[in-house]
Amino acid sequence: xxxxxxxxxxxxxxxxxxxxxxxxxxxxxxxxxxxxxxxxxxxxxxxxxxxxxxxxxxxxxxxxxxxxxxxxxxxxxxxxxxxxxxxxxxxxxxxxxxxxxxxxxxxxxxxxxxxxxxxxxxxxxxxxxxxxxxxxxxxxxxxxxxxxxxxxxxxxxxxxxxxxxxxxxxxxxxxxxxxxxxxxxxxxxxxxxxxxxxxxxxxxxxxxxxxxxxxxxxxxxxxxxxx
DNA sequence: AATAATACCAACCGCGGCGCG
DNA sequence: ACGCGCCGCGGTTGGTATTAT
Numbered sequence: 001x002x003x004x005x006x007x008x009x010x011x012x013x014x015x016x017x018x019x020x021x022x023x024x025x026x027x028x029x030x031x032x033x034x035x036x037x038x039x040x041x042x043x044x045x046x047x048x049x050x051x052x053x054x055x056x057x058x059x060x061x062x063x064x065x066x067x068x069x070x071x072x073x074x075x076x077x078x079x080x081x082x083x084x085x086x087x088x089x090x091x092x093x094x095x096x097x098x099x100x101x102x103x104x105x106x107x108x109x110x111x112x113x114x115x116x117x118x119x120x121x122x123x124x125x126x127x128x129x130x131x132x133x134x135x136x137x138x139x140x141x142x143x144x145x146x147x148x149x150x151x152x153x154x155x156x157x158x159x160x161x162x163x164x165x166x167x168x169x170x171x172x173x174x175x176x177x178x179x180x181x182x183x184x185x186x187x188x189x190x191x192x193x194x195x196x197x198x199x200x201x202x203x204x205x206x207x208x209x210x211x212x213x214x215x216x217x218x219x220x221x222x223x224x225x226x227x
Numbered sequence: 228a229a230t231a232a233t234a235c236c237a238a239c240c241g242c243g244g245c246g247c248g
Numbered sequence: 249a250c251g252c253g254c255c256g257c258g259g260t261t262g263g264t265a266t267t268a269t
Contacts, residue, residue: 014238015237015238015239015262015263016237016238016263017238035255036254037254037255038253038254038255049239050254050255051239051255051256054255054256055237055238055239056237056238058256059237060237060238087257087258087259088257088258089257089258090256090257090258101256101257101258102236102237102238102258106235106237107235107236109259110234110235110236111235229269230268230269231267231268231269232266232268232269233265233266233268234264234265234267235263235264236263236264236265237261237262237263237264238260238261238262238263239259239260239261239262240259240260240261241257241259241260242256242257242258242259243255243258244254244255244256245253245254245255246252246253246254246255247251247252247253247254248250248251248252
């Protein structure tokens with residue numbers, strides 16, 4: 001069955017997004033919500049295909065995206081989940097609040113796949129020596145870039161800057177605020193990781209974990225929200 | 228200082244799943 | 249039951265930053 005291309009490519013812009021485009025997209029979604037990607041660009045006045053808009057939003061502009069280096073705990077979790085799920089990046093990302101499938105996929109391809117291939121998960125001491133070269137990113141967040149560079153037309157060079165600013169998932173923020181004002185994300189993450197550790201297989205009953213994990217997925221509820 | 232090689236990551240592409248008429 | 253269109257996923261590509269020579 002032949003499929004028509006998702007959108008006509010004629011007159012469509014490609015490549016890096018400009019601050020102006022980012023702003024237009026964010027603004028549109030803020031007002032109208034996400035979805036209807038096909039018609040979104042037209043309505044938002046963007047010369048982009050819907051797919052591109054969706055990707056940009058999901059991987060970059062979403063306010064709940066947590067940017068910055070993947071922590072060791074997150075890394076361990078990714079490795080474990082990958083062992084269970086394979087390249088199901090969206091599922092894996094679903095277990096890592098604030099992380100996108102694209103980000104995890106990239107991280108896996110550039111760091112973890114090499115490391116995991118040959119040996120088992122490294123110890124923390126190994127980790128430092130094994131760790132692939134890290135760029136000395138200067139800590140820009142893209143959202144900062146967006147706000148500070150809103151001189152339109154200028155392309156946002158989103159890459160090559162690892163940022164230190166953390167964007168909170170609203171759910172996390174809510175739970176965190178339930179916990180207490182200054183316990184914030186760190187505590188939340190600890191709690192979250194504890195809950196993962198409770199769920200993750202201790203080698204023997206992987207099946208058990210797998211089924212409870214799948215049930216969890218089926219319920220459509222992130223485990224971290226429960227704890 | 229210049230150039231090449233490598234690492235990293237945003238964005239693109241094509242396909243499959245699913246819902247709807 | 250079938251075809252069509254939209255959405256989402258996973259693999260791949262391309263451009264830039266960083267490091268090595």
